[in-house]
Amino acid sequence: MIEKENPNSLNALLENYEKQKTIDAVADWEQLRKRITSDRNRRLFFNYLRNTAAILLPLFLVYQYTLYPILKKSGSIVETITVTSAPGMVTKTILPDGSEVWLNALSSLTYPQRFTEKERRVQLSGEAYFKVTSDKKHRFNVETPQKMVVSAYGTEFNVNAYESETSHEVTLASGQVEVSSEIGSKATETLVVDEKAILQVKTGNIHVVTADTYVETAWKDGKMVFRREKLDKIVTRLSRKFGVDIHLEGDRLKEYEYTATFTDETLEDILDLLKRSAPITYSISKQKQLNNETFTRREVTIKSK
Structure with missing residues (x-):
């Protein structure tokens, strides 16, 4: 089959x-x-x-x-703390020894969580007003990135040491301080009340002049005080305070001088007041959004009329 x-x-x-x-x-x-x-x-x-x-x-x-x-x-390991002050802000902090520090806009202060038995040491970038607790056994040292050291045992003083500036200043409000430089000639100067030490960053040279302490330190109380101040210096401070970029068109503008005190005025208020006192005009650009979802800083242009 x-x-x-x-x-x-x-x-x-x-x-x-x-x-x-x-x-x-x-x-x-x-x-x-x-x-x-x-x-x-x-x-x-x-x-x-x-x-x-x-x-x-x-x-x-x-x-x-x-x-x-x-x-x-x-004491071999000491943790540090860094405090930063944003544009337009004055930030106050208390150090481990009880000393008080006011930080101006765009400034930062680094200090240990506790001071050592030998000294009290902090690092500053920018501007700060120090009210140092008195301690005769432990010196208080403020260091800047440009190798300037401000040293005292207990006093009040202002340090202006922004990295972008060609000179740094120390103004003494009370007590006594030593200002030294670790570059150049390694000079050291001792200040008394109402004196100001000016350090030239490139050379390390220091010279002492009489200071208007109120003008130098009013910022910590929210004031901007100018006494026959040139316009280029004024716009630098305005730029830090309001977080904007300010450009002067023409070298002649840098020589304009102003005397004024500002407290709670806006940037536009201050620019309008400056405009009334000299033949200048200004414009403010709008912020632009970038690809990373952030915004550009506002830009201010000041020019002669």
Whole structure:
């Protein structure tokens, strides 16, 4: 008896044959080899991490819970704090010894969480008014990035040391301070009340002049006081206070002088007052949004009429 061939079975064989013809054995083997290599590398990597963690974790725990507390207690490790004052802001902070510090706009102060047994040392970038708690055994030192050091045991003084300026100033309000430079001739000057030390950043030279302490320190009380101040100096202070970029068109404008006191006036109010006192005009650009969702600073242009 002859069996009939099942047509469905024959069709299935033909389909399988056609599928087998489309298989690229070399390509499939290469893909499988890459997968095996990738899996092996992943296992090796995780084994490396596990072994590294097994070595480092005990060391970290020993440092964190045994060595670190000992070093911290002995004073070998001292944590620091940095306070920054934003544009238009005056920020007050209290130091570990009770000394008070007022930070002007765009200034920063770094100090230890606790002072050492030898001295009290802080780092300033920008402008600050210091009311230092008296301590005859522990000198109080203010350092600036330009290697100027202001030193005292207890007094009140103002330090203006913005990095963009070519000269830095120290004005003494009470007591006595020493101002020294670690560059150039390494000069040292001692100030008495109502004196100001001016340090030339490039040379390190220091000279002392009589100061109007109220004018130099009124900013900490929210005031801007100018006494026959040139316009280029005024716009520098306005730029920091209001967080804007101010451009003077023409060198002649830099020689204009103003005497004024501003308290709660807006930038536009101040510019209008300056405009009334001299033949100048100004324009303020609008802020533009950048690709990173931030905005540009406003730009002010001042020019002669």
